[in-house]
Amino acid sequence: MIAVVGASAAGLTAAQTLRREGYEGPLTVIGDEDLMPYDRPPLSKQILSGDWEPSKISLPCTVDGVEWRLGVRAVGLDVTGRRLALSTGDDLAYDKLVVATGVTPRRLPFGQELAGVHTLRTLPDTVAFKEELASARSVVIVGAGFMGSEVAAVASGMGVDVTVVDPLPAPMIRQFGPWLGDLVAKLHADHGVRMRLGVGVTGLRGEGRVDGVELADGTVLPADVVLVAIGSVPNTSWLAGSGLSLTDGVDCDSLCRAAPNVVAAGDVASWTHPVHGRRIRVEHRMNATEQGMAAARTLLGKGEPYAPIPYFWTDQYDVKIQAYGTFPEGAVPSVAAGEVGAGRFAAVYVEDGRVTGVVGWNLPRDTRQLRARIGEPA
Ligand SMILES: Cc1cc2nc3c(=O)[nH]c(=O)nc-3n(C[C@H](O)[C@H](O)[C@H](O)COP(=O)(O)OP(=O)(O)OC[C@H]3O[C@@H](n4cnc5c(N)ncnc54)[C@H](O)[C@@H]3O)c2cc1C
Numbered sequence: 112m113i114a115v116v117g118a119s120a121a122g123l124t125a126a127q128t129l130r131r132e133g134y135e136g137p138l139t140v141i142g143d144e145d146l147m148p149y150d151r152p153p154l155s156k157q158i159l160s161g162d163w164e165p166s167k168i169s170l171p172c173t174v175d176g177v178e179w180r181l182g183v184r185a186v187g188l189d190v191t192g193r194r195l196a197l198s199t200g201d202d203l204a205y206d207k208l209v210v211a212t213g214v215t216p217r218r219l220p221f222g223q224e225l226a227g228v229h230t231l232r233t234l235p236d237t238v239a240f241k242e243e244l245a246s247a248r249s250v251v252i253v254g255a256g257f258m259g260s261e262v263a264a265v266a267s268g269m270g271v272d273v274t275v276v277d278p279l280p281a282p283m284i285r286q287f288g289p290w291l292g293d294l295v296a297k298l299h300a301d302h303g304v305r306m307r308l309g310v311g312v313t314g315l316r317g318e319g320r321v322d323g324v325e326l327a328d329g330t331v332l333p334a335d336v337v338l339v340a341i342g343s344v345p346n347t348s349w350l351a352g353s354g355l356s357l358t359d360g361v362d363c364d365s366l367c368r369a370a371p372n373v374v375a376a377g378d379v380a381s382w383t384h385p386v387h388g389r390r391i392r393v394e395h396r397m398n399a400t401e402q403g404m405a406a407a408r409t410l411l412g413k414g415e416p417y418a419p420i421p422y423f424w425t426d427q428y429d430v431k432i433q434a435y436g437t438f439p440e441g442a443v444p445s446v447a448a449g450e451v452g453a454g455r456f457a458a459v460y461v462e463d464g465r466v467t468g469v470v471g472w473n474l475p476r477d478t479r480q481l482r483a484r485i486g487e488p489a
Contacts, residue, residue: 367380
């Protein structure tokens with residue numbers, strides 16, 4: 112029996128690939144959400160804005176002969192004995208295992224329990240947040256990464272007073288550095304979103320329900336609702352004591368192998384990228400699909416070193432930002448197509464004389480074409 116733990120993009124793709132590649136044996140997918148697999152990127156975009164009904168984000172679960180165990184959590188793993196402990200009390204024997212348990216939002220060390228304080232990872236999270244946003248006058252978003260930035264764009268379109276707070280000097284700076292970050296900051300300012308950058312959050316105020324956010328400079332921002340969007344933590348606590356190496360998610364080799372007969376895929380997996388020569392972990396939708404496929408093939412003895420060019424996109428207002436490759440801190444961006452002033456451009460990032468990544472701003476075709484330059488001399 113092959114068991115897949117995690118019923119989302121990576122786990123579903125792994126299950127589909129196993130069948131497509133000829134595996135005919137028993138296949139069980141275990142997922143702790145009550146829902147069949149659905150797509151997460153629209154949560155902070157079309158679902159939050161109300162443009163789409165939730166039914167539109169169901170992933171096509173066209174895979175034969177799967178036993179779906181939904182609403183069930185894996186709580187332990189015995190790699191040597193090939194057994195999974197489940198939240199139902201069952202002890203499940205498997206032959207091969209796919210770990211695809213994704214990540215969980217990081218929480219603030221204070222105030223997170225107050226009513227009105229949200230994180231956003233699941234469909235129920237989004238429905239609950241959307242409901243409160245609809246009657247709120249003000250929202251404070253803690254964290255100016257891609258999620259905080261996307262939610263700021265949607266919330267400002269709903270007529271809510273939006274403030275984004277981040278200790279770093281620009282939004283999405285961790286992904287793309289200060290140059291693009293400054294452009295994103297301007298985009299938000301142009302839409303009336305207040306950016307409180309370079310200052311951290313030190314506390315949440317309110318009794319029972321949040322009513323304010325305290326900043327390190329002494330300011331208190333009024334807040335009817337707060338979204339905490341400060342990154343994620345890999346879901347590996349259930350693997351403690353399993354013997355798997357868990358330095359950054361589930362540590363894997365270049366074929367996505369974490370142990371004999373155990374592979375990992377998606378947001379939870381860090382693997383040795385053959386081109387970069389070091390382990391990386393990618394929290395992007397496209398990687399969940401591609402790595403789900405790669406890991407499944409490895410389990411069937413058809414594996415190859417997994418060497419994708421990472422791809423990521425984000426939608427904010429009428430801007431689609433697309434990114435291929437990697438954006439190390441020292442990489443220098445330069446515009447290679449279009450014009451920044453025209454609101455349509457693509458930029459290549461160069462480090463040590465080589466192109467490491469390409470970012471496009473409302474210029475999909477050129478961005479895709481420039482992707483071929485990654486790894487080449489600048
Ligand atoms: C709001 C939002 C917007 C996003 N937007 C973009 C975007 O614009 N572009 C982009 O590239 N990416 C985006 N992403 C990231 C993308 O959705 C993820 O990379 C993708 O969902 C990863 O898929 P996964 O299957 O690896 O993990 P997940 O989707 O996290 O799925 C893991 C599943 O495993 C379950 N699980 C965890 N532990 C256990 C356990 N012990 N037992 C059983 N089940 C368990 C989890 O509940 C979950 O259902 C976004 C993510 C979010 C949340």
